[in-house]
Amino acid sequence: MNEISFQPDDSLYRNRDSLSEDYTPQTIVGRDDEIKQYHTALQPVINGEQPSNIFLYGKTGVGKTAVTNYLLNQLADDAHRFDLDLSIISLNCEGLNSSYQVAVNLVNRIRAPEDQISKTGHPQYEIYEFLWRELDALGGTVLLVLDEVDNIGESDSILYQIPRARSNGNIADAKVGIIGISNDLAFRENLSAKVRSSLCEKSISFPPYDATELRSVLEQRADVAFHDNALSTEVLPLCAAYGAQDAGDARKALDLLRGAGDLARANNADMVTEDHVNQAQNELEREELMDGIADLADHQQLVLYALTTLEAEQETPARSQAVFERYKELCTFAAFDARTSRRVRDFLADLAKLSIIISSQRNDGLSGGQYRDHELDHNLTTILNAMSELIERVGIHQTVRTHIQNSDNIVLSE
DNA sequence: TTTCCACAGGAAGGTACGGTCT
DNA sequence: AGACCGTACCTTCCTGTGGAAA
Numbered sequence: 489m490n491e492i493s494f495q496p497d498d499s500l501y502r503n504r505d506s507l508s509e510d511y512t513p514q515t516i517v518g519r520d521d522e523i524k525q526y527h528t529a530l531q532p533v534i535n536g537e538q539p540s541n542i543f544l545y546g547k548t549g550v551g552k553t554a555v556t557n558y559l560l561n562q563l564a565d566d567a568h569r570f571d572l573d574l575s576i577i578s579l580n581c582e583g584l585n586s587s588y589q590v591a592v593n594l595v596n597r598i599r600a601p602e603d604q605i606s607k608t609g610h611p612q613y614e615i616y617e618f619l620w621r622e623l624d625a626l627g628g629t630v631l632l633v634l635d636e637v638d639n640i641g642e643s644d645s646i647l648y649q650i651p652r653a654r655s656n657g658n659i660a661d662a663k664v665g666i667i668g669i670s671n672d673l674a675f676r677e678n679l680s681a682k683v684r685s686s687l688c689e690k691s692i693s694f695p696p697y698d699a700t701e702l703r704s705v706l707e708q709r710a711d712v713a714f715h716d717n718a719l720s721t722e723v724l725p726l727c728a729a730y731g732a733q734d735a736g737d738a739r740k741a742l743d744l745l746r747g748a749g750d751l752a753r754a755n756n757a758d759m760v761t762e763d764h765v766n767q768a769q770n771e772l773e774r775e776e777l778m779d780g781i782a783d784l785a786d787h788q789q790l791v792l793y794a795l796t797t798l799e800a801e802q803e804t805p806a807r808s809q810a811v812f813e814r815y816k817e818l819c820t821f822a823a824f825d826a827r828t829s830r831r832v833r834d835f836l837a838d839l840a841k842l843s844i845i846i847s848s849q850r851n852d853g854l855s856g857g858q859y860r861d862h863e864l865d866h867n868l869t870t871i872l873n874a875m876s877e878l879i880e881r882v883g884i885h886q887t888v889r890t891h892i893q894n895s896d897n898i899v900l901s902e
Numbered sequence: 903t904t905t906c907c908a909c910a911g912g913a914a915g916g917t918a919c920g921g922t923c924t
Numbered sequence: 925a926g927a928c929c930g931t932a933c934c935t936t937c938c939t940g941t942g943g944a945a946a
Contacts, residue, residue, distance in 0.1 A: 588929095588931090606921060607920090608919090608921040609921035609922035610923095610930090611930090612930080614922090809908090809909080827934070827935090828935060830934090830935070831933085831935075833909090834934095837910095849910085853906085853907075854907060854945045854946075855944070856907065856943095857906080858909055858940095859907095859908060
């Protein structure tokens with residue numbers, strides 16, 4: 489008979505949620521300069537003047553979003569206190585790769601759920617018309633917070649249109665300011681000249697946290713999250729070290745700490761230890777890879793599969809050409825239409841960008857010329873597991889068959 | 903110093919798709 | 925129904941490139 493029941497377990501955690509990404513702490517640690525600049529840049533808002541456009545630059549997990557939430561909460565409170573009409577519209581631009589899509593999403597964000605517009609079909613100018621109308625209807629001061637705005641890439645016309653909307657007579661009642669948040673430090677340089685001149689932005693750059701700052705951040709959160717003495721002494725420094733390795737990424741460090749806490753809880757440990765952190769680190773890395781691979785389209789996975797079979801034969805590092813040949817074989821085998829070699833080179837570049845494979849440029853000069861070498865950046869078994877769905881569909885290639893048979897932790901079925 | 907290999911990867915254009923508007 | 929819209933995904937074509945060999 490199964491006897492299973494749930495019971496609350498709060499032996500380690502006091503408040504686990506305070507380690508999550510969307511938790512805004514009471515105070516922000518280690519970002520004093522940035523907060524000061526940001527505060528100054530927001531001053532016109534509270535004066536009821538035309539707001540400045542503000543751009544934040546910095547790698548992931550360096551506090552851009554956290555500081556923004558913290559300051560804008562405060563700003564909204566104070567605006568209320570001084571009877572100012574302030575609207576804050578936030579939009580995460582992840583997955584939106586054009587100004588058009590950003591504009592559509594902004595309109596929908598402002599409009600009521602029953603009044604949404606579709607994401608395609610409208611001409612560009614019409615979308616902007618919708619947007620101007622919605623912004624004017626809001627009136628007062630409107631701050632548009634565009635998180636991860638670098639996703640729009642080259643198509644940056646919205647950043648040109650919004651600052652000019654008022655002088656072009658498209659908007660009469662609202663004072664609109666943009667707050668752009670970018671993970672890509674080069675984004676600013678890549679903006680078109682037209683955009684750069686009309687934005688007149690205040691830019692604030694967020695440097696990576698150093699190990700000390702990272703530790704203060706972790707300590708602050710851990711105080712809220714865990715009971716006293718729930719962490720052994722080396723846990724926070726170790727999380728901070730991993731985070732510092734990852735370009736001063738506080739979010740990674742916090743995820744890691746939570747992962748370690750969860751592991752300790754699952755094991756009924758009375759303390760989180762160094763081991764839990766290391767285990768959690770492996771676990772997170774693996775999860776990230778699995779998710780990355782699962783999101784790939786069929787042909788991208790086939791290219792990866794091709795490289796995987798080459799690796800199983802110890803034929804790596806392999807040239808793009810060799811990968812392409814094996815990929816074509818697999819396509820025939822699986823009755824897929826093969827893409828061209830040019831396209832496969834794009835796929836390989838994508839895989840390298842996702843850190844699934846390592847590609848390096850080689851040059852053998854007059855006898856060999858220039859080419860690229862590719863190899864897996866991860867354990868063969870892990871990658872095969874992550875691709876199991878595709879492999880089951882197209883069949884197991886003979887070169888990995890032995891490997892699969894010799895390996896007891898591959899979940900593939902024939 | 904010059905030559906030249908073998909690709910890398912940019913540019914441009916085609917096609918199909920899910921949508922709107924009249 | 926048919927013109928039109930923006931975009932994802934491909935192909936075709938072609939110029940660029942770094943360094944070993946001559």
